[in-house]
Amino acid sequence: MSKMKLKPGVVTGTALQDLFGYLKSVKAALPAVNVIGSHTVVAALQAAREAKSPIIIQFSNSGGAFFGGKFLDNKGEKGSIAGSLAGAAFVRSIAEAYGVPVVLHTDHAAKKLLPWIDGLLDAGEKFFAANKEPLFSSHMLDLSEEPLHENLEICRSYLTRMSKLNMTLEIELGVTGGEEDGVDNSDVDSSKLYTQPADVLAAYDALNSVGNFTVAASFGNTHGVYKPGNVKLRPIILKNSQDHIQKERKTASSEPLNFVFHGGSGSSREEIREAVSYGTVKMNIDTDTQWAFTQPIKKFMDEKSAYLQGQLGNPEGPDKPNKKQIDPRGWIHLGEKGMAARLVEAFKDLNAFDQFDFS
Numbered sequence: 542m543s544k545m546k547l548k549p550g551v552v553t554g555t556a557l558q559d560l561f562g563y564l565k566s567v568k569a570a571l572p573a574v575n576v577i578g579s580h581t582v583v584a585a586l587q588a589a590r591e592a593k594s595p596i597i598i599q600f601s602n603s604g605g606a607f608f609g610g611k612f613l614d615n616k617g618e619k620g621s622i623a624g625s626l627a628g629a630a631f632v633r634s635i636a637e638a639y640g641v642p643v644v645l646h647t648d649h650a651a652k653k654l655l656p657w658i659d660g661l662l663d664a665g666e667k668f669f670a671a672n673k674e675p676l677f678s679s680h681m682l683d684l685s686e687e688p689l690h691e692n693l694e695i696c697r698s699y700l701t702r703m704s705k706l707n708m709t710l711e712i713e714l715g716v717t718g719g720e721e722d723g724v725d726n727s728d729v730d731s732s733k734l735y736t737q738p739a740d741v742l743a744a745y746d747a748l749n750s751v752g753n754f755t756v757a758a759s760f761g762n763t764h765g766v767y768k769p770g771n772v773k774l775r776p777i778i779l780k781n782s783q784d785h786i787q788k789e790r791k792t793a794s795s796e797p798l799n800f801v802f803h804g805g806s807g808s809s810r811e812e813i814r815e816a817v818s819y820g821t822v823k824m825n826i827d828t829d830t831q832w833a834f835t836q837p838i839k840k841f842m843d844e845k846s847a848y849l850q851g852q853l854g855n856p857e858g859p860d861k862p863n864k865k866q867i868d869p870r871g872w873i874h875l876g877e878k879g880m881a882a883r884l885v886e887a888f889k890d891l892n893a894f895d896q897f898d899f900s
């Protein structure tokens with residue numbers, strides 16, 4: 542099969558659905574990386590450039606707020622809205638300079654965070670009116686803590702609004718274990734960590750006629766990196782769900798759904814490839830890239846410790862200046878390079894390395 546051609550810039554609407562279809566046909570998925578500022582965005586774009594692949598850049602609620610600055614008041618999600626919009630504007634303004642296609646997305650929005658998404662959709666509708674394309678490619682709603690019927694009802698109403706903007710909705714069924722962004726699911730009942738095919742069918746029936754959606758299903762995946770515990774990764778749950786929907790609704794495709802793998806950090810290539818082989822098109826990665834950003838900076842601080850005790854004075858002499866070591870551009874760029882290198886590995890794990898033609 543020839544490589545899919547894509548232009549640099551933000552991928553939305555039917556182009557995004559075509560991208561998901563291509564990924565499934567070549568058994569590949571894209572990394573979705575949580576960003577918190579311009580430095581993590583450029584690390585993500587550089588990794589995509591090296592991998593010759595599109596990348597999914599996403600803002601969590603607190604990551605969006607951090608993008609705008611923790612100094613902002615987040616009452617009524619104002620800081621998260623302003624920061625996510627600033628981040629989206631930054632990605633849109635710089636992606637073409639890096640020459641890579643980007644899917645712009647927002648991460649988990651639980652019920653109490655819906656005002657954040659409301660604010661982004663208000664801005665998204667204005668953007669659409671002016672530009673005939675959505676500001677964000679997609680948003681995620683995570684109502685997995687609510688009863689299934691309520692989860693799907695709310696998702697259906699948001700997808701109705703988002704479809705008019707050619708947007709895609711990511712939903713969550715079942716619970717991703719572990720802890721992230723202050724949401725702690727580390728002691729949740731283990732049966733909830735595995736999504737049931739019947740629930741996936743209910744979601745398909747509720748949403749398929751309304752618009753485009755992806756499903757974050759639970760198959761024992763956890764946020765964060767922990768010592769192997771009681772919960773086993775069972776990607777076969779994804780295949781069972783695809784088969785169930787194909788059989789019950791006689792879909793033309795044997796893989797009618799696009800799945801999202803949350804909590805990708807710490808997973809082996811074999812586990813990742815198995816999930817991808819069942820129609821996973823997106824894998825979230827956060828903890829591993831956080832570590833990849835921080836680790837080279839820690840090394841620098843340790844190695845240059847004697848040069849970082851004051852503006853003057855180091856092992857070379859009491860009056861020697863330390864300006865070169867103090868300049869944040871030096872050590873922040875080490876973090877950017879560490880994060881970019883880790884993401885290149887993720888592209889390889891996900892079989893997305895060099896699968897596209899940008900010419």
Ligand SMILES: [Zn+2]
Pocket residue numbers: 649717764803804825
């Ligand atoms: Zn997640």
